[in-house]
Amino acid sequence: MGKYAIEIKNLTKNYGKNRGVTNLSMAVEEGDVYGFLGPNGAGKSTTIRSMLGLARYQEGEITLLGLNAREHQVEILRQVGYMPSEAWFYPEMRVKDAIRYAADVRKLDCRTESEMLCERLQLDVNKKVEELSLGNRKKVSIVCAMQHKPSLFIFDEPTSGLDPLMQAEFFKLVMEYNVKGTTCFLSSHVLSEIKKYCRHASIIREGKLIRTDSVENLTKTNAKHVRLVKDGIEEDFIYRGNLNELLRDLAGHDVSDVVIEEPELEEVFMHFYEEKITK
Numbered sequence: 001m002g003k004y005a006i007e008i009k010n011l012t013k014n015y016g017k018n019r020g021v022t023n024l025s026m027a028v029e030e031g032d033v034y035g036f037l038g039p040n041g042a043g044k045s046t047t048i049r050s051m052l053g054l055a056r057y058q059e060g061e062i063t064l065l066g067l068n069a070r071e072h073q074v075e076i077l078r079q080v081g082y083m084p085s086e087a088w089f090y091p092e093m094r095v096k097d098a099i100r101y102a103a104d105v106r107k108l109d110c111r112t113e114s115e116m117l118c119e120r121l122q123l124d125v126n127k128k129v130e131e132l133s134l135g136n137r138k139k140v141s142i143v144c145a146m147q148h149k150p151s152l153f154i155f156d157e158p159t160s161g162l163d164p165l166m167q168a169e170f171f172k173l174v175m176e177y178n179v180k181g182t183t184c185f186l187s188s189h190v191l192s193e194i195k196k197y198c199r200h201a202s203i204i205r206e207g208k209l210i211r212t213d214s215v216e217n218l219t220k221t222n223a224k225h226v227r228l229v230k231d232g233i234e235e236d237f238i239y240r241g242n243l244n245e246l247l248r249d250l251a252g253h254d255v256s257d258v259v260i261e262e263p264e265l266e267e268v269f270m271h272f273y274e275e276k277i278t279k
Contacts, residue, residue, distance in 0.1 A: 033183075046207075053070070083156065
């Protein structure tokens with residue numbers, strides 16, 4: 001087992017009567033591409049904001065890159081490339097000035113890297129931020145998060161608003177940085193992204209971590225998607241039992257059509273979201 005880029009122990013963050021996350025623990029090894037998966041409102045952003053010191057949490061301990069998150073926030077932020085779910089910049093700024101401003105805050109010359117990123121993402125640096133679409137504001141956010149070549153990426157729903165071509169280019173960039181040693185922590189509710197690009201993942205629901213494993217194990221299933229016409233009635237369901245038993249059950253019926261196939265990824269994961277959480 002290698003060193004941990006992220007280690008969270010028993011994190012609890014309350015919002016008044018509403019609970020953000022409860023007793024959450026996870027560890028991300030250096031060099032991993034790690035997915036943080038859950039439906040909207042599950043607690044992904046709360047966890048990320050707590051990690052970065054942008055939200056004060058009541059209980060727990062967080063360590064990023066070997067540094068305590070409460071005591072070394074400034075040093076941690078120097079080494080992290082953070083991309084929030086919603087990108088906000090000064091609207092009157094031109095794109096190139098917003099990107100340079102992000103580099104100047106870190107007292108770094110990132111021009112070579114930022115020019116490469118803007119070219120790859122097809123970003124017009126002469127436009128004002130207020131003239132940009134959501135997708136292009138996302139691109140600015142990507143450049144600001146990547147241009148200083150950080151040790152750790154923390155991305156919160158990074159591909160929302162990007163067209164498919166730019167989503168693919170974004171992940172191509174992530175994997176290129178990862179090969180050079182950058183760890184990536186990626187929150188998403190897009191299951192296909194997690195399966196395609198991440199090696200390990202945690203699933204969160206209603207503020208509680210319900211499963212952590214390799215993506216290969218999380219997506220492994222014996223379930224089948226069954227569509228059939230039985231006794232003149234169409235049925236469409238996920239079957240998790242023994243297929244021989246299903247066929248025996250169907251033997252006494254008039255089955256005019258049947259299709260048995262691998263389920264969609266969303267269907268595989270749905271039981272994680274629907275299972276009752278033990279209080």
